[in-house]
Amino acid sequence: MxxxxxxxxxxxxxVPGGSxxxxxxxxxxxxxxxxSLWPLTFGTSCxxxxxxxxxxxxxxxxxxxxxxxxxxxPRQADLLVIAGTIVRKMAPRLKLLYEQMAEPRxxxxxxxxxxxxxxxIYNNYSTVRGADEIIPVDVYVPGCPPRPxxxxxxxxxxxxxIREGESIRRPxxxxxxxxxxxxxxxxxxxxxxxxxxxxxSKAQVKLGASATAGRG
Amino acid sequence: xxxxxxxxxxxxxxxxxxxxxxxxxxxxSVPKESVPALMRRLRDEPALSFDMxxxxxxxxxxxxxxxxxxxxxxxxxxxxxxxxxxxLLRDMPVVTSVSDVWRIAEWQxxxxxxxxxxxxxxxxxxxxxxxxxxxxxxxLRKDYKDEFMLEAPK
Ligand code: SF4
Numbered sequence: 001m002x003x004x005x006x007x008x009x010x011x012x013x014x015v016p017g018g019s020x021x022x023x024x025x026x027x028x029x030x031x032x033x034x035x036s037l038w039p040l041t042f043g044t045s046c047x048x049x050x051x052x053x054x055x056x057x058x059x060x061x062x063x064x065x066x067x068x069x070x071x072x073x074p075r076q077a078d079l080l081v082i083a084g085t086i087v088r089k090m091a092p093r094l095k096l097l098y099e100q101m102a103e104p105r106x107x108x109x110x111x112x113x114x115x116x117x118x119x120x121i122y123n124n125y126s127t128v129r130g131a132d133e134i135i136p137v138d139v140y141v142p143g144c145p146p147r148p149x150x151x152x153x154x155x156x157x158x159x160x161x162i163r164e165g166e167s168i169r170r171p172x173x174x175x176x177x178x179x180x181x182x183x184x185x186x187x188x189x190x191x192x193x194x195x196x197x198x199x200x201s202k203a204q205v206k207l208g209a210s211a212t213a214g215r216g
Numbered sequence: 217x218x219x220x221x222x223x224x225x226x227x228x229x230x231x232x233x234x235x236x237x238x239x240x241x242x243x244x245s246v247p248k249e250s251v252p253a254l255m256r257r258l259r260d261e262p263a264l265s266f267d268m269x270x271x272x273x274x275x276x277x278x279x280x281x282x283x284x285x286x287x288x289x290x291x292x293x294x295x296x297x298x299x300x301x302x303x304l305l306r307d308m309p310v311v312t313s314v315s316d317v318w319r320i321a322e323w324q325x326x327x328x329x330x331x332x333x334x335x336x337x338x339x340x341x342x343x344x345x346x347x348x349x350x351x352x353x354x355x356l357r358k359d360y361k362d363e364f365m366l367e368a369p370k
Contacts (some may be wrong), residue, residue, distance in 0.1 A: 089347070
């Protein structure tokens, strides 16, 4: 893998048709990466129960998305799920863990605490106001705690980001994070109307077509 | 032991102990001078035998300028609970350690020292336990402030 991602672009690029080949290799590599995320077991408070334990257990079954191989060592993991509050004493350790993970590495911040400090944002002496003050975050999953479904949506977003994002020509460059925050000026009524429209338009399903489309 | 009986037994050991109302379990306030001796008798008296210190913490009544220590006791033999409250001056919160009565008190007192700045006489190792060693101030005191803290908007 290291040979392909580091040496190959320089060799193939000048050859006629090389960039086409590289692009299709990008697609294959990103597809492989996105379907075998290995998360690090790193839970610091209540969100860990929901995100690491409930999601991994039989009822919700994280294995459906190929992300169930949780590793207790950062050197074997490529997805850091920040599940819980990050306190100032934890911050250097979190940074260390992140730096120990091999490239390419991805970060999902779950729960208000990891996004912004959440319930502990004001008058608090210990809580870091958002994990992205310490390390770069790719996907934010809001909630306190997010339901496992919400977390899965976050994983699917991350998989989308991986598939569309990086190229072996420019490793480390990604699309912008999928932000959880709403753009300004959008009201609840608009969201509800749009959702209703979406649900109605999706209410009719052609079984044959949707079975193949779902594979992605 | 029934609650009434428990309370009268404690009062016979320490006449200055007063009953606190509005609590769901027997709770007594005792003067701080009586702490180590009374605690030892609470543990050793066969009818009481409070052999477990479930929790030890503090409350900061900063308007009244006092810090109140809470000792939650439990007897695994008789299965009864007792809460003991000790009031200290907020500017000089000094009390004798009970770590030689219950070993677990050693760490719990370190935590109360860490968060409230209560000083324990004859504690074997009174250091900070959760915060960094060079931390300034005691964050669970109600008037604690530092430059990291964010004020809530009014
Ligand atoms: S976001 Fe809520 S559930 Fe998650 S760690 Fe923070 S307080 Fe706990």
